[in-house]
Amino acid sequence: MNSIETLKNILETKTGLTITIELTNNKKQILKIKCSGKESKTLEVNPIFINAPNEVIEDIANFISGNNKKSSKSRIIKYVRTTLSEKNQDIKIKLNPFGNVYNLNDIFEKLNKQYFNGLISSRITFGRNRHNSRKRSIVFGNYDPQKNIIRINRALDNHNIPYFFVEYIVFHEMLHACMYFSGVSAMSMGHSKRFKSKEKIYPLLKKAKKWEKDNLKIFIGKNENI
Numbered sequence: 001m002n003s004i005e006t007l008k009n010i011l012e013t014k015t016g017l018t019i020t021i022e023l024t025n026n027k028k029q030i031l032k033i034k035c036s037g038k039e040s041k042t043l044e045v046n047p048i049f050i051n052a053p054n055e056v057i058e059d060i061a062n063f064i065s066g067n068n069k070k071s072s073k074s075r076i077i078k079y080v081r082t083t084l085s086e087k088n089q090d091i092k093i094k095l096n097p098f099g100n101v102y103n104l105n106d107i108f109e110k111l112n113k114q115y116f117n118g119l120i121s122s123r124i125t126f127g128r129n130r131h132n133s134r135k136r137s138i139v140f141g142n143y144d145p146q147k148n149i150i151r152i153n154r155a156l157d158n159h160n161i162p163y164f165f166v167e168y169i170v171f172h173e174m175l176h177a178c179m180y181f182s183g184v185s186a187m188s189m190g191h192s193k194r195f196k197s198k199e200k201i202y203p204l205l206k207k208a209k210k211w212e213k214d215n216l217k218i219f220i221g222k223n224e225n226i
């Protein structure tokens with residue numbers, strides 16, 4: 001998950017300049033070089049750039065240093081347009097984090113503080129129950145990087161499912177979000193070596209995996225998919 005500090009550091013590394021970043025909500029001024037010195041620049045940027053993918057940050061760096069200024073600029077504009085229109089669509093997404101047994105917001109907040117320095121900005125919700133009688137496997141959760149939403153299978157909102165297992169599934173999806181925003185976007189959706197080694201910081205990993213193996217029969221056959 002990125003922050004102003006991360007954006008500043010990446011831009012400084014890429015341009016070799018000292019960068020100061022000021023956030024602005026001015027819709028007409030998405031990105032502006034406010035002050036420009038020989039070795040330093042002050043930028044006014046819209047907050048949507050904080051979580052921009054690496055390619056876009058690369059374009060901002062090029063824009064600041066004057067390399068490929070025109071093509072960088074047009075790609076930046078394209079990113080802004082798509083992101084802002086997705087944000088508008090987001091308002092229509094109904095979130096439902098409160099189950100009968102588990103409150104996903106509480107689990108998310110706790111994990112965010114404990115393992116991610118509170119930096120994950122994703123939203124979390126139970127998915128709708130969709131029945132698919134042909135499906136013989138189950139997906140417990142997924143992370144949608146475009147909407148920055150974590151969806152958890154509602155089948156987990158059940159007294160038969162232990163807290164640590166639900167917590168592990170939420171942690172797993174948060175790790176996908178974390179890796180996506182730390183710039184390994186292309187690889188982050190899978191379970192790479194790096195993902196698996198990072199997953200080990202969750203102390204109940206083994207216990208959760210064992211529980212999943214021993215109890216999969218609870219889910220299979222119920223045909224509940226998110």
Ligand SMILES: [Zn+2]
Binds near residue numbers: 172176189190191
């Ligand atoms: Zn996964």
